Amino acid sequence: MNEFSGRRVTVAGLGVSGVSTARALAGLGALVTVVDGADGERQRRTAGELAGDGVEVRLGDGATLPPGTELVVTSPGWRPDSALFAAAGAAGVEVIGDVEVAWRLRGPGGPPWLAVTGTNGKTTTVRMLAAILSAAGLRTAAVGNIGTPIIDTVLAEPPHDVLAVELSSYQLHWAPSLRPFAGAVLNLAPDHLDWHGSMESYAAAKGRVYEGNTAACVYNAADPATETLVRKADVVEGCRAIGFTLGAPAPSQLGVVDGILVDRAFVPDRQRQAQELAEVGDIDPPAPHNVANALAAAALARAYGVEPRAVRDGLRAFRPDAHRIQHVAEVAGVHYVxxxxxTNTHAAEASLAAYEPVVWIAGGLAKGATFDDLVRGAAPRLRGVVLLGADRRLIAEALARHAPDVxxxxxxxTDTGAMAAAVTEAARLAHPGDTVLMAPACASMDMFTNYNERGDAFAAAVRDLAGGRAGHEQ
Structure with a gap:
């Protein structure tokens, strides 16, 4: 038996996590109804498939709470002020997310979670962490806001030894009882403020990853806001605050010395000892923010007791996902990345800091962001800028203020050929030895389905450019 068996559960949203949650709960004996405001062909097809699992689906109305509902499980993107949740609150019905369901199903004897959140770098860090854990011979998976739905993983047989869990601020907001073995906040910058309502609420959601930590709260020594969240957290006695830094580490930190990742936290005498873990050259790519990701992953793995050799072997085995600082080609002495x-200014800032000189391709949906700080910091390394997308004017105005000579x-x-035109213009501005960097600092949905499609368009345009240059040279 489990706490969901026999209960009437309403699942909000018919996306990947909603479908996974509905199927899992129905399999556990819950009486499941899924509600979704959309009523398109995809939704109807999915509804038909779920009917075979005994799940009722109500399309075209995401605001009405089905009669008799005893629990609501929401998909991450549903806003807290949604009418459905207001109705649930009025009826005294609890609202939780799929991560909370997975945590409750895990039970007290389930695999520990090493959890990662932050404004940027979550997916890369979690995948690095999973690679390190695998190199240590542990049965693990990268789950959460990535890959296989977390509920499916928790219910999998045989059980995992430990999980590397990526958590968004949305997921943390809806996971009140989550207590990871160790957690990390990589960085904090304004994002999703329309959903959370304020920077304070957004940061508080991120800080939930530290609640109840047993072994370590991992923070970014270069981002004081992350350490502040550690200080506010209620943790198990004996849990340690572990920092990571791109400089030489202090005691209880991981850092970098002469191109070597070193550990002064998980050693017998951290005042006098440091353990070599890996070389910066073992990280792909070795951009500064990616080295920071690797240090955070290493800190979580070391908190779990992983040996140094596995850290090195895992980082060597790791390969970044597409569209994350991915080198596409070199054409006429210019690198295209x-x-x-x-998709936000914080991520673009980290990307721009990795290259010099840069021809920057930027623009899209700003999501309420401002660009003055980003442009001011990047101005000395900019060879030129190509702007496209709905909110490009905001970046153009920041460039006029802070980089008027660029x-x-x-x-x-905004047609399908716009990216090819952007690459052509960037190639015209670039000199041999430069990097043409597409780091838009904006969301993609004004022109593309998602950031993957935008990246594919960039890569295709670069390959076309390379082919054209080769033909011209012949």
Missing amino acids: DDSKA PVVDLAR
Whole structure:
């Protein structure tokens, strides 16, 4: 038996996590109804498939609470002020997320969770962590806001030894009883404020990853806000605060010395000893923010007791996902790099800091962001800028204020050929030895389905450019 068996559960949303949650809960004996405001072909097809699992689906109405509901499980993207949740609150019905369901199903004897959150770098860090844990011979998986739905993983047989869990601020908001073995906040910058309502609420949601930590709260020594969250957390006695830094580490920190990742936290005498873990050259790519990701992953793994050799072997085995600082090609001495995943200013700032000089391709949906700080910091390394997308004017205005001498090409096109035009203009601005970097600092949905499609368009345009240059040289 389990706490969901026989209960009437309403699942909000018919996306990947909603479908996974509905199937899992129905399999555990819950009486499940899924509600979704959309009523398209995909939703109807999925509803038909769920009917075979005994799940009722109500399309076209995501606001009405089905009669008799005893629990609501929401998909991460549903806003806290949704009408459905207001109705649940009025009826005294608890609202939780899929991560909370997975945590409750895990039970007291389930595999420990090593949890990662932050504004940027979560997926890369979690995948690095999973690679390190695998190199240590542990049965693990990268789950949460990535890959296989977390409920499916928790219910899998045989059980895992330990899980590397990526958690968004949405997921943490809806997971009140989550207590990871160790947690990390990689960084904090304004994002999703329309959902959370304020920076304070957003930070508080991120800080939930530290609640109840048993072994370690891992924070970014270069980002004081992350350490502040550690200080506010209620943890198990004996849990340690572990920092990571791109400089030489102090005691209870991991850092970098002469190109070597070193550990002064999980050694017998951290005042006098340091353990070598890996070389910066073992990290792909060795950009500064990616080295920081590797240090955070190493800290979580070391908190779990992983040996240094596994840290090195895991980082060597790790390969980044597409569209994350991905080198596409070198054409006429110019390097072309796809960081379409840089969908906010904080991510773009980290990406721009990794290259010099840069021809920057940017623009898209700003999501309420401002660009003055980003442009001010990047200005000395900019060779030129190519702008496209709905909110490119905001970046153009910041460039006029803080980098008035940098050449800017403003592309008004929004058709499918716009990215090819952007790459052509960037190639015209670039000199041999430069990097053309697509780090848009904006979301993609004004012109593309998602950041993957945007990155694919960039890569295709670069390959076309390479083919054209080769043909011209012949």
